[in-house]
Amino acid sequence: MQYKLAHNPAKGNIKIQLPSSKSISNRLLLLNALSYSPYEIKNLSDSDDTKAMLGVLNSNSTTFDVGAAGTSMRFLTAFLSKIVGEWEITGSSRMKERPIKTLVDALNQLGGKIEYMEKEGYPPLRIFGSNLEGGELELPGNVSSQYISALLMIAPTIEKGLRLTLTGEIISKPYLEMTLALMKDFGVESHWKGHVITVPEGRYQPKVVTAESDWSAASYWYEIAALNPELNINLQGLKKISLQGDSNVQKMFEHLGVKTKFSQKGTQLSHIGTKTKKFKYNFINEPDLAQTLAVTCCLMNIPFHFTGLQTLKIKETDRITALMNELNKLGFVLESNNVDDLSWDGETCEYSSSEPIIIDTYKDHRMAMAFAPAVLKFPNIVINDPMVITKSYPNYWHDVAMAGIESKEYKFIR
Structure with a gap:
C-alpha cells in the first residue's frame, strides 16, 4: 500500500x-503479570507492540509470534525463562535479524536454558523455563536498554535478586530509570550507584496504574x-x-x-x-x-x-x-x-x-x-x-x- x-x-x-506510551505500557504489563495483579492497566497503549505483549501474557499456548515487537521479544524472553515449561518465541523476518545473544547469555548464566532454533544469537528461541538463581551479573552498558530492563524486572522474583554491573558507557539511561521507577510503584526498591544496580529478592505488590501518553x-x-x-x-x-x-x-x-x-x-x-x-x-x-x-x-x-x-x-x-x-x-x-x-x-x-x-x-x-x-x-x-x-x-x-x-x-x- x-x-x-x-x-x-x-x-x-x-x-x-x-x-499512550508503549514503553511504559509494556513495562506495566510485565510488572502486572509478575505481581499477579487482578487490576487492568488504565490508558494502555493500543499499539501493535503492546497488543503483541498482551496477546502472549493472555495466551494458553506455548508458542508465540510477536511480529516486529522488539520490546516484547526482549521482555518476554526474560519472563518466560522463569516460568516453568517449554516455550517457543519468534517474530518477523526483521526480528530474526535483531540480536538477542547478550540477553540470552545473561539469562543462561542465571540458570536459564535457552536455545536458538535457527541462527546463533538471534530469534526464534526455545526456552525451557525454570527457577532462576540470581547474584552477580555483568553486562556492557552500551547494549540495548531493553536487555537490561528485562533482567531488572524479573530480578526481584529470582533467588538472591540481582547485582548488575554495567561496564563501559551506559546508554539510554532514562529507559533504565523508567524501569526502576515503575518497579518502585509495584513495591520493589532498587539501588543504582555508579555502574552497579542492585535489586534485592522481593515481592511485587499489585497496584492500579495508568500509562502516560x-x-x-x-x-x-x-x-x-x-x-x-x-x-x-x-x-x-x-x-x-x-x-x-x-x-x-x-x-x-x-x-x-x-x-x-x-x-x-x-x-x-x-x-x-x-x-x-x-x-x-x-x-x-x-x-x-x-x-x-x-x-x-x-x-x-x-x-x-x-x-x-x-x-x-x-x-x-x-x-x-x-x-x-x-x-x-x-x-x-x-x-x-x-x-x-x-x-x-x-x-x-x-x-x-x-x-x-x-x-x-x-x-x-x-x-x-x-x-x-x-x-x-x-x-x-x-x-x-x-x-x-x-x-x-x-x-x-x-x-x-x-x-x-x-x-x-x-x-x-x-
Whole structure:
C-alpha cells in the first residue's frame, strides 16, 4: 500500500489526543503479570507492540509470534525463562535479524536454558523455563536498554535478586530509570550507584496504574509546529514531569523555534520564530527522536551533527542508513561514520520536483511518521507501507489530517 500526501495549510488551534506510551505500557504489563495483579492497566497503549505483549501474557499456548515487537521479544524472553515449561518465541523476518545473544547469555548464566532454533544469537528461541538463581551479573552498558530492563524486572522474583554491573558507557539511561521507577510503584526498591544496580529478592505488590501518553509520538507534532508557524497545537495527556526520556524533545525544539507551555488544558506548542544556525546533539539517551530531528533540520535548512546513535542500527531497520537514503531523495546529502553519528552540512543535490517522491519506510513506524510532514515543503510525497504506524501510533494519519496533512491510497509503479 502507498499513501500520496497532500497539504492544505492549516491555521489556528487544533487539539490532539496522543497515544499512550508503549514503553511504559509494556513495562506495566510485565510488572502486572509478575505481581499477579487482578487490576487492568488504565490508558494502555493500543499499539501493535503492546497488543503483541498482551496477546502472549493472555495466551494458553506455548508458542508465540510477536511480529516486529522488539520490546516484547526482549521482555518476554526474560519472563518466560522463569516460568516453568517449554516455550517457543519468534517474530518477523526483521526480528530474526535483531540480536538477542547478550540477553540470552545473561539469562543462561542465571540458570536459564535457552536455545536458538535457527541462527546463533538471534530469534526464534526455545526456552525451557525454570527457577532462576540470581547474584552477580555483568553486562556492557552500551547494549540495548531493553536487555537490561528485562533482567531488572524479573530480578526481584529470582533467588538472591540481582547485582548488575554495567561496564563501559551506559546508554539510554532514562529507559533504565523508567524501569526502576515503575518497579518502585509495584513495591520493589532498587539501588543504582555508579555502574552497579542492585535489586534485592522481593515481592511485587499489585497496584492500579495508568500509562502516560507518549512523548515520542509528541515529537512529530513538534516537527509540524516547527514547519507551520501559523498552527497552534494542543497535545493531550502529556506529563511535564515524566518518566520518559523523550520528554527532552521540548528542550531540543526550543532551538528550532517551538515553545512549550503546560497548563490544565494540555501542552501547547507554538512557533516563536527564532532558530539555531546549527544543531548539535548527543542522542545517547533519546535515540528514538533522531529521525524526527534529522528530517526537521533538513526541512528547515539547519545543518546538524548528531552523535550517540549506536543503537539505531539494530532498531526496526538500520535507521542511520534509512535516513541517509530517504533524505537524499529530497535532495539532502547526509554523512555518517556508519557507527554512531549522522550529519548534514547544508549540501544538497537535485531532485525531481514533478515526479512523486517515494519514501520507503523499511517496516519502521518512525520513518513514516518523521517523513510525512515533509509534504509541508515537498508537494509530491508518497509513503510506502504507511500503516507501519500502527506499531506505536495507530491514529497517526487521522490526527495529522487535522494539521492539513491529508493522505489517500495511491499506486505508483516505478
